[in-house]
Amino acid sequence: MKKESGATLSVWMNHLKLPNTQHLRENLTCDVCVVGAGIAGLTTAYLLSKEGKRVVVLDSKEIGGGETSRTTAHLSNALDDMYYRLIKLFGTNGARLACQSHAAAIDKIEQIATDENIDCDFARVDGYQFANNRSQEEELLKELEALQQIGWDDVVLRKESPLDMLSALPCLHYPNQGRMHAMKYLAGLAKAVLDNGGQIYTHSHVSDFQLGTLATAVTTEGYAVTANHLVVATNTPVNDRFAIHTKQAPYRTYAIGVQIPKDSVPDALYWDLDDPYHYVRLQKNTTAEEEFDLLIVGGEDHKTGQHGHPIECFQNLERWTRLKFPMAQGLLYNWSGQVFEPTDSLAYIGRNPGDNDNVYIATGDSGHGMTHGTIAGMLLTDLIMERPNPWAKLYDPNRVNLKSAGTYIKENLNVAAQMKDHVTPGEVEDPMQVMPGTGRIMRKGNSKVAVYCDQDGVRYQCSAVCPHMGCVVSWNSVESSWDCPCHGSRFDPFGKVITGPTKHDLGPAS
Numbered sequence: 001m002k003k004e005s006g007a008t009l010s011v012w013m014n015h016l017k018l019p020n021t022q023h024l025r026e027n028l029t030c031d032v033c034v035v036g037a038g039i040a041g042l043t044t045a046y047l048l049s050k051e052g053k054r055v056v057v058l059d060s061k062e063i064g065g066g067e068t069s070r071t072t073a074h075l076s077n078a079l080d081d082m083y084y085r086l087i088k089l090f091g092t093n094g095a096r097l098a099c100q101s102h103a104a105a106i107d108k109i110e111q112i113a114t115d116e117n118i119d120c121d122f123a124r125v126d127g128y129q130f131a132n133n134r135s136q137e138e139e140l141l142k143e144l145e146a147l148q149q150i151g152w153d154d155v156v157l158r159k160e161s162p163l164d165m166l167s168a169l170p171c172l173h174y175p176n177q178g179r180m181h182a183m184k185y186l187a188g189l190a191k192a193v194l195d196n197g198g199q200i201y202t203h204s205h206v207s208d209f210q211l212g213t214l215a216t217a218v219t220t221e222g223y224a225v226t227a228n229h230l231v232v233a234t235n236t237p238v239n240d241r242f243a244i245h246t247k248q249a250p251y252r253t254y255a256i257g258v259q260i261p262k263d264s265v266p267d268a269l270y271w272d273l274d275d276p277y278h279y280v281r282l283q284k285n286t287t288a289e290e291e292f293d294l295l296i297v298g299g300e301d302h303k304t305g306q307h308g309h310p311i312e313c314f315q316n317l318e319r320w321t322r323l324k325f326p327m328a329q330g331l332l333y334n335w336s337g338q339v340f341e342p343t344d345s346l347a348y349i350g351r352n353p354g355d356n357d358n359v360y361i362a363t364g365d366s367g368h369g370m371t372h373g374t375i376a377g378m379l380l381t382d383l384i385m386e387r388p389n390p391w392a393k394l395y396d397p398n399r400v401n402l403k404s405a406g407t408y409i410k411e412n413l414n415v416a417a418q419m420k421d422h423v424t425p426g427e428v429e430d431p432m433q434v435m436p437g438t439g440r441i442m443r444k445g446n447s448k449v450a451v452y453c454d455q456d457g458v459r460y461q462c463s464a465v466c467p468h469m470g471c472v473v474s475w476n477s478v479e480s481s482w483d484c485p486c487h488g489s490r491f492d493p494f495g496k497v498i499t500g501p502t503k504h505d506l507g508p509a510s
């Protein structure tokens with residue numbers, strides 16, 4: 001295996017063949033317009049196209065060009081936020097429904113892969129959640145009790161972890177979890193959408209919505225898709241300025257891929273209870289001549305735009321990996337991505353608060369976007385087909401969960417605290433202080449300016465003020481992007497928008 005360079009390439013992008021798609025160059029009408037060709041958008045488009053709906057999908061980038069190409073694709077209904085917390089937030093029945101919905105999502109992925117002949121390395125594997133200290137061991141016991149309360153009886157506490165180097169303490173053993181190759185799956189889904197008569201347009205950035213009895217998505221080039229229903233599956237909604245963005249917070253998470261000798265680690269999912277926690281899986285090498293498997297390790301999450309030296313997150317991850325997996329050899333990949341943490345732990349999937357009934361969103365995936373995205377496909381299809389769905393209330397984006405008020409207040413105080421950046425001095429006083437390949441914030445009178453210097457020493461300036469709600473962006477040296485610490489909008493070095501909630505680029509430097 002050859003090492004990939006740079007921090008932006010995930011393990012899934014090697015030699016991947018995506019279906020041919022084009023830019024939108026005409027106005028279209030259809031039953032359902034889906035914005036976003038990640039797992040949430042394409043699962044929704046696929047299931048609706050199977051129902052005979054005329055579906056058009058629009059995406060700013062390539063298929064899977066958002067977070068789906070950066071996932072580690074653990075498929076699990078053992079939720080990171082733990083069922084003992086979910087029971088407090090949603091009651092026993094709500095927690096049970098959450099558990100069932102994620103289990104159903106894994107089943108759905110397996111079924112779609114089978115039905116559509118998608119060779120995506122899907123496998124059922126066991127999951128092991130291990131404790132690193134006595135207090136975490138107690139937390140596992142508490143979780144086991146909660147699992148029994150919601151009726152998940154086949155999870156057991158094992159005296160030892162299946163890998164003694166992971167921990168000498170007990171672990172919870174979850175049967176029937178899963179893993180897959182995220183982009184092979186997405187490519188297969190996209191092909192199935194096209195085979196079912198759906199249309200997918202890539203490099204078609206939606207910059208405006210016109211909403212009413214019909215909903216229209218308008219691209220930057222001015223082409224429009226008008227539909228009876230609009231699904232905004234852009235990871236974080238780009239059609240919503242305020243409501244949802246106060247209920248979820250953006251976090252950056254990191255992943256690495258290291259070689260390990262073939263069959264030296266059992267094919268399973270492993271994760272711990274540290275804060276931030278670590279998650280591990282294998283990408284098995286199925287070719288006889290290869291001597292190595294790939295161990296994929298993720299974690300080291302932090303609030304977007306609020307870590308001064310993100311490269312340290314890779315270093316910490318590698319250090320942790322070599323400690324827990326001493327057989328680890330060459331580092332082949334490192335990449336990072338963004339996840340949205342809902343303040344009450346579950347995704348927001350359903351009708352968009354404050355809009356007409358024909359506008360839907362799917363967001364707040366936390367670290368479970370493969371299953372949340374699949375739940376979105378199933379749930380939104382039922383809503384559009386006017387069928388009841390047992391999970392609709394649980395995931396309703398309109399819900400207000402007073403029991404999560406503490407987290408809500410904490411995250412929004414953190415957002416408010418970012419406003420101080422408007423009055424602080426710049427990181428540099430002169431553009432010439434910005435080194436090649438980096439970006440820095442500079443004060444210019446009353447405004448803040450984002451200065452980027454390319455590898456040839458040419459300096460570019462744009463406004464450092466995020467067009468969403470006015471926070472000051474910060475330089476992400478790992479991704480070479482400007483990231484907004486408030487709600488997670490991201491921009492390339494020249495200020496072009498990469499990720500919402502904003503649909504707009506950074507303005508000119510004033």
Ligand SMILES: Cc1cc2nc3c(=O)[nH]c(=O)nc-3n(C[C@H](O)[C@H](O)[C@H](O)COP(=O)(O)OP(=O)(O)OC[C@H]3O[C@@H](n4cnc5c(N)ncnc54)[C@H](O)[C@@H]3O)c2cc1C
Nearest residue numbers: 036038039040060066067068071072074206337368369370
């Ligand atoms: C490092 C990492 C590890 C992870 N590991 C796991 C895991 O093990 N298991 C798990 O379940 N989840 C995991 N996740 C989470 C999961 O990957 C995501 O939650 C999921 O992929 C999100 O899918 P999505 O379809 O909602 O969004 P995306 O895949 O981001 O798709 C949204 C699409 O919308 C497009 N878009 C955005 N704005 C516009 C616009 N204005 N116009 C047109 N198109 C637009 C984007 O280009 C993008 O393609 C991980 C995430 C990361 C970053």
Ligand code: FES
Nearest residue numbers: 466468469484487
């Ligand atoms: S993303 Fe909301 S202010 Fe930048």
